[in-house]
Amino acid sequence: MRVLIADDHELMRDALVMFLQNAGGIDASTAGSVDEACALIEKDAPFDLVMLDFNMPGMNGLAGLTRTMNIGGGQRVALISGEATRDIAERALGVGAAGFIPKSIPAKSMVNAVRFMATGEQYAPVEFMTASDAPSSNPLAAKLSRREMQMLKGLTEGKTNKEIARSLNIQEPTVKLHMKNLYRKIGAANRTRAALIAREAGLF
Secondary structure (H helix, E strand, O other): OEEEEEOOOHHHHHHHHHHHHHOOOOEEEEEOOHHHHHHHHHHHOOOOEEEEEOOOOOOOOOHHHHHHHOOOOOOOEEEEEOOOOHHHHHHHHHOOOOEEEEOOOOHHHHHHHHHHHHOOOOEOOHHHHHOOOOOOOOHHHHHOOHHHHHHHHHHHOOOOHHHHHHHHOOOHHHHHHHHHHHHHHHOOOOHHHHHHHHHHOOOO
């Protein structure tokens, strides 16, 4: 089985290669961007599965996914991410992705998912797809919409508005609007205070 892993973080690429090749029967190649992945597919196909990191250069939301899927006679392409939301996962599956893999899943589960998708099946972890976006018992979370929770999570991770917009596939002005509402609801004057409030409330 041949798998192509495209991720702009070298350590993550190396870890995925190690997991897959140690499982036996899987030959893993790597790329650091969408352009590099597409070039490898055109030069060195066929691959049984292509794995794309959602946040790497050239992805432009799901545009990089559909671009890669359409190369040649069509490719089986899965989305991998440590930050993508359930909404993004659902949209990826909806446009025909082979699957969605959170980077947080155990190595054995990832290997099994790769084998499953390479046989022609579509994969997404049930736990991720059915999980609540926020603990309803948390008083702070109860005040916020799902999108505002995503903004707050981005703040706690130290992301800029631009980075949050890219990770959620929305426009930066939309992020600013959500941020304004978020600050008002939780009583924060700025990004730092909002992140501190989230940490103190036990979120993320």
